[in-house]
Amino acid sequence: MKSAIPETGVPITQPAAGNGSDRQEASLHGEVLLRLRDYVVEGNIPEGARVPERQLCEMLGISRTPLREALKVLAAEGLIELLPNRGARVRQLSQRDLEELFDVMAGLESLAGRLACELITDEEIAAIERLHYEMYGHYLHRDMHGYFQINQQIHESIVAAARNETLKTTYANFAGRIRRVRYSANFARKRQRWGEAMREHEAILDALRRRAASELSDILFQHLRNKRSAAIDHLAEGQDTGLETTPQGD
Amino acid sequence: MKSAIPETGVPITQPAAGNGSDRQEASLHGEVLLRLRDYVVEGNIPEGARVPERQLCEMLGISRTPLREALKVLAAEGLIELLPNRGARVRQLSQRDLEELFDVMAGLESLAGRLACELITDEEIAAIERLHYEMYGHYLHRDMHGYFQINQQIHESIVAAARNETLKTTYANFAGRIRRVRYSANFARKRQRWGEAMREHEAILDALRRRAASELSDILFQHLRNKRSAAIDHLAEGQDTGLETTPQGD
DNA sequence: AATACAAATAATGAATGCAAAATAGCTTCT
DNA sequence: AGAAGCTATTTTGCATTCATTATTTGTATT
Known part of the structure; x- marks a missing residue:
């Protein structure tokens, strides 16, 4: 061969x-x-x-x-x-590896949210709001791909607002490790879960507007935790084929 | 030369x-x-x-x-x-680098606490309690070195209780980067701050006993944030000599 | 005497070479 | 025919070598 x-x-x-x-x-x-x-x-x-x-x-x-x-x-x-x-x-990556990676990502985003509350500007929040509504549009049109793209941008915006290059680099590192799985996981998102995710995003935005650090930290962690569950479940289903069927469009 | x-x-x-x-x-x-x-x-x-x-x-x-x-x-x-x-x-490491590193460490410990609440056993908590009282003894005797050692052990125990090898490895990586500074920072700890730290540790233990994940997460973050302040202040003072005077006993 | 320039020296970055280990292929034996 | 053992090929790990770039040393000039 x-x-x-x-x-x-x-x-x-x-x-x-x-x-x-x-x-x-x-x-x-x-x-x-x-x-x-x-x-x-x-x-x-x-x-x-x-x-x-x-x-x-x-x-x-x-x-x-x-x-x-x-x-x-x-x-x-x-x-x-x-x-x-x-x-x-x-x-x-074993299932356990993925669980661990998702949890660490959740922790990093949770931290990012906490830090972001300290120095984020109204303009930055407004930009995230715009992304949020754009994403909502994709949600309404059931456009999974567009939704996913904007979703990523929102999370990256929060990390950027944390104003911590070390955190940003570390976050990018972990994001790279689970990128394929994550993409796959998003496609696995059930309709119900999708609606939940939208509501969570609204809560994120709300906490961010109020600069409620602890609260935002909790919400972000839970949000990522839920993503984790979806991803793991999805993988458990298609365990046989593994990741080979993962879409790699971009 | x-x-x-x-x-x-x-x-x-x-x-x-x-x-x-x-x-x-x-x-x-x-x-x-x-x-x-x-x-x-x-x-x-x-x-x-x-x-x-x-x-x-x-x-x-x-x-x-x-x-x-x-x-x-x-x-x-x-x-x-x-x-x-x-x-x-x-x-x-510039002062900014250190601030960033301390914040990421704070985020990781905060995450560790949150995760630890999910699966930590009574035995593990009891072990941390023993360490806590041992540390309290060092505090009473004003034994900074002993205090520092146990303090490290407590934080490592919490990270271990999170049952996440990825987190543990990442934590160790960052700990290595700031090790010298951290050691130095602990010696810089003023008496008042020392007392505060002990109270914070009591709160940590309390939240852990109750498995109050969010709360523990907040306390740990704040605890590390305060350490950060102490460390940065200390370094700002001795900026000229830099780290060369750092004790390196072990 | 101080500065600028130039040659010599040393260090780095990457390619090549070589020994040891692993894999593949073949033969032989049951 | 299938398994076991042996040889040949490939691959890995490290040392060595070569070209290029930095640094140092020495010299000349102002």
């Missing part, structure tokens, strides 16, 4: 030349790290599958040294795991 | 032989990573100072390849930073 990795190979020719998002890294290993991380997060390699060094080197047009450095970092981030003398594999 | 790094060099002769704590890593790079992390966390290299590859290679008795892999990981963890073509430096 060849390998399950699609050949999206675009060699790194111009290190850190204006390639879309302005991620800083000028060094080769930095470039490799960013590209590999995306590559894995986007689900280009099946869960549990080997991450073949040689093939990736060819794909990226580099030697093994910077690639291996990047792999070590990805392993530290929890995206892959390194088996001694047996190479790297895409980390397979 | 030679270098500011003390020669604690003990070459890695027996990879993962029973060297105290049972840290798994069998590979060389893993060994190096663990040792280097401790080396940096324990403050053997002054803040902002270069991390000389060659010297560390000699000290550890390895080549540059595994060392550089470890450096990449430490950079990802936030302990050091890599300047392009200019090597690694021990990350110097």
Whole structure:
């Protein structure tokens, strides 16, 4: 058998030349790290599958040294795991792993809400309100995809309003780990749960307007907890196929 | 000038032989990573100072390849930073960085408390109570060091009671980043603040006994927030000397 | 004497090379 | 035919080497 990795190979020719998002890294290993991380997060390699060094080197047009450095970092981030003398594999998340990840995400968002209450401006709240109503529109039209997009933006806005770069980075890290599952989980959302989620979002907005830190913290945690349940349930159902059926549109 | 790094060099002769704590890593790079992390966390290299590859290679008795892999990981963890073509430096934390780190730690402990309320056993609570009274004894005897030790144990017990390995790992990561400062901050604790901290701990224990998740979450966050203030104030005072005077007993 | 310039030296970043381990393939034996 | 054992190939882990960039040292000039 060849390998399950699609050949999206675009060699790194111009290190850190204006390639879309302005991620800083000028060094080769930095470039490799960013590209590999995306590559894995986007689900280009099946869960549990080997991450073949040689093939990736060819794909990226580099030697093994910077690639291996990047792999070590990805392993530290929890995206892959390194088996001694047996190479790297895409980390397979057990149900328990997912529960833990969702809970930590819930804790981080809960913290973000708490901190946001301290310094958030009326303008920022207004912007979130606009997003909220936009999302409500998608809800009414039963447009799951649009809803999901705005939903993400709202949560990211709250994290941004916390004015804590460390928190933001950590949040992004965990978000990457569960991205595929999360997407899948949102599609699994039952109609009833969807309505609940909308109500929770209204409560979030309300608490935010009143800068009620503790209260917002509680609501956000519960909100994420409920998402967790939906996601876990969904996965438990489709356990056999695992994540391979996860939509990867974007 | 030679270098500011003390020669604690003990070459890695027996990879993962029973060297105290049972840290798994069998590979060389893993060994190096663990040792280097401790080396940096324990403050053997002054803040902002270069991390000389060659010297560390000699000290550890390895080549540059595994060392550089470890450096990449430490950079990802936030302990050091890599300047392009200019090597690694021990990350110097600005006051803002510290504020952010303390807040994230506060959020994580707050989360830990919330989760702990769900499944903590009476035995675990009893164990924390014992620690609490032991700590109270240190408080009465004005034994700052003993107090600090037990204090750490209590917070770690709460994190452990959350039954979330991901959280535990993340918590440990952040704890490592601010370890030196934290130690210093505890010594800076004024008598009045010390009394407050004891009362807060009593409230923590009370909420834990009642499994009052939201309440415990709030108390823990506030508790850590107050620690943050003490630490930041302390650092602001001794800004000139920086952290070099930090006691490093253990 | 101080500054600017230039060569020498050392450090970094990445590629290559080599030994050990794992996997695959083949043969042999029951 | 199937299992067990042995060899060949591949892959991994680390050391070494090479090119490039920074830093230091020395020299000349104002």
